[in-house]
Amino acid sequence: MNTLTELTGIGLRWDPSGQAGLTGPLLALAGDCDRAFQHLASRWGCPEEAYAATLPAAALHGHLRSFPHQVTxxxxxxxxxxxxxxxxxxxxxxxxxxxxxxxxxxxxxxxTPAACYHVYHAHRGEQLPAAAYVTTRNTCFRREPRYEPLRRQWTFAMREIVCLGTAEEATSFLAEARAAVDEFARLIDLPLAWTPATDPFFRPDHHPGHLLQRIQPVKHEATYGGSLALGSANLHHDHFGSAFGITRGGAPATTACLAFGVERWLYALVDRHGAEPGGWPDLLAAAGQAVAR
Incomplete structure (x- = not known):
């Protein structure tokens, strides 16, 4: 298990408020991680889109009701x-x-609570002639009862690949995305398991979204070590398409996203391969091979 001392020795600067700074080998590894995720995104020809650090509160009305305990x-x-x-x-x-x-x-x-929210807000009102794929990265903010270095943070980097299309296009994207992540993880010798998950709704027993996710799982997490979610594959049905007036084929678009928590990948890679950079896998080469398959 990675200790704070071990992580500090390779470039972690930890603030107990739940925020991490990176330097040295750990910063270089974070850059390689993100470039590898971008390479995976190239499978769908994703353009890169960059956004501000904030979103209009009016665009997050539903999120504020569902997750008031996490909002900054x-x-x-x-x-x-x-x-x-x-x-x-x-x-x-x-x-x-x-x-x-x-x-x-x-x-x-x-x-920003999740990087993909910016995509739906930015593409509001669009009529899509074909499935659209976007990749974006942002610093996300989520309040938590406790924080752990690289594992659970108030602020963290999230890279996402987003699909906007028909139900069939979104479902196909998620199947391909999970397969690509599985192959990437195999190539870098990082054992992952996909598990159904529910979002941490406020008052979950009274929230229809939580009940729907339990009946019809639409969120699956790629977990390492049995409990640490390094990423997630999410199907939103037409929730965001309807909310933001995005249409595909004359109907509200179905959206799906593949999300990576960069700091958690750092933790898992160091935990699996050790704190010596010479023992770390070549992430970019592995991502290239995963895309080529």
């Missing part, structure tokens, strides 16, 4: 000069180190 809001002080002066002349921080806020401006933005 982008907040700012009310810009009125009197309010700013009250804040600047006050303690600024209280004894616990928390910001002693005065009035805040209306909160209209949410820090």
């Amino acid at each position: 809001f982008a907040a700012a002080l009310d810009p009125a000069e009197s309010n700013l002066a009250e804040f600047a002349d006050g303690p600024v921080l209280d004894r616990s180190g928390a910001v002693a806020l005065t009035r805040t401006a209306p909160v209209t933005a949410v820090l």
Whole structure:
């Protein structure tokens, strides 16, 4: 098992608030991981799309109801000069180190909870003549009861490959995507198992989405060591197509995504292959072989 000391020795800079900085060998490995995932995305000819760190809260209405315990809001002080002066002349921080806020401006933005949400918002209102595939990466924010270095973090890097199309196109994409991940994992000697999963809904026993996922699994996680989810394959049916007015063949588009948690892959690779970079597998070569199959 990777200890904090071992990980620090190869480039982890850990903040107990649940945030990681990387340098040295671990930073280089993170770059190789992301390039390998991009290479897998080339199987579908995915263009790269980059987005801001926040999303409009109005675009995440359903998410806010489903996952209020995980959300991080982008907040700012009310810009009125009197309010700013009250804040600047006050303690600024209280004894616990928390910001002693005065009035805040209306909160209209949410820090990215999942990279794929940007894709649906950006493509809202589009009529797709064929299935569309996109890859994107973002820093995601999810509040958790506890944090562990590289395994469970408040902020983390997420690379996603997204499909927007018909139900058949989305289902076919997920089957191909899982097969590509399996082959990639085999080539780098990283044992993974796909397991049905449910999202961590707020009050799950009362949430229709949780009940649907238990009856008809639409989320499968690629797990390492029996419990650590390195990625997930998700079928959203026409939820986002309907919500954002994206159509395919005259009907709301079905969407699906393959998501990779970069830091968790770092943890698994070091756990499996050791802390010496010379023992780490060639991720780019393996991804190339996986795509070619």
